[in-house]
Amino acid sequence: MLCDKCQKNPSTVHIVKVINGDKTEVNLCAACAQENQEIAFPGASISPFSFQNLLSGFVDHMGKIADQESKPVVRCSSCGITAEEFKRSGLVGCEQCYKTFTSIINPIIQRVQGKTEHKGKFPQKATRELINKKKVIKLKEELQKAILEEEYEKAAMIRDEIKNLQNNKE
Numbered sequence: 001m002l003c004d005k006c007q008k009n010p011s012t013v014h015i016v017k018v019i020n021g022d023k024t025e026v027n028l029c030a031a032c033a034q035e036n037q038e039i040a041f042p043g044a045s046i047s048p049f050s051f052q053n054l055l056s057g058f059v060d061h062m063g064k065i066a067d068q069e070s071k072p073v074v075r076c077s078s079c080g081i082t083a084e085e086f087k088r089s090g091l092v093g094c095e096q097c098y099k100t101f102t103s104i105i106n107p108i109i110q111r112v113q114g115k116t117e118h119k120g121k122f123p124q125k126a127t128r129e130l131i132n133k134k135k136v137i138k139l140k141e142e143l144q145k146a147i148l149e150e151e152y153e154k155a156a157m158i159r160d161e162i163k164n165l166q167n168n169k170e
Helices: 030-035 051-062 084-091 096-100 102-113 127-148 152-169
Strands: 013-019 022-028
Touching: 013 030, 022 030, 084 102, 096 102, 127 152
Parallel strands: none
Antiparallel strands: 013 022
16 A cells, blocks of 8 residues: 555555544555654654553553642652653663552553463473462462352362362472
C-alpha cells in the first residue's frame, strides 16, 4: 500500500483516529510520518511509540497517581525515585521500585499482559521440580481462598492434591 500523502513510498505507519465516532485512517511512509508527527501526534516531542510513553499513558489512564498535592509523596527507599517521576518517565530506578510502586505497576502489567505472573522457560533438568513447586504455591493460595469462602469440600480436594504433589516430589 502506498503512502496517502506522497503516493510514492510504501506506507509503514497506519494511523487511526476516532473523533466523536468518526473514524479516519491514514497510511504514511516513514518520511511523511516524521514530517507530520506534530499533526498525527500533537504535543509529542519524542517518539510516540516508545514503551515509556505507553506506560506513562497507562498510568495516567489508570488514575493511580492523580492529585499528588493531596496525597503523601511515595518515594522508593532504595533509589529515591518518586511516584511522580515514575509516572513522567515510565522508568523505575531500581528493583526495589517494583515493590514500592506495586499498586501502580501491577494493574498496568495486568492490563497489558493479562497476568502478572511470568510464565517463561524452565531449565530442562529442573523442569518437573519447578513446575510442581509453582503448582503447590498456586494450590495453597486456592486452598486459602476456598477456606475463606467456606468451601470445605473444595478445600479438602485441594489439600489432597497438594499432598500428592509433595509426596511425588520426595
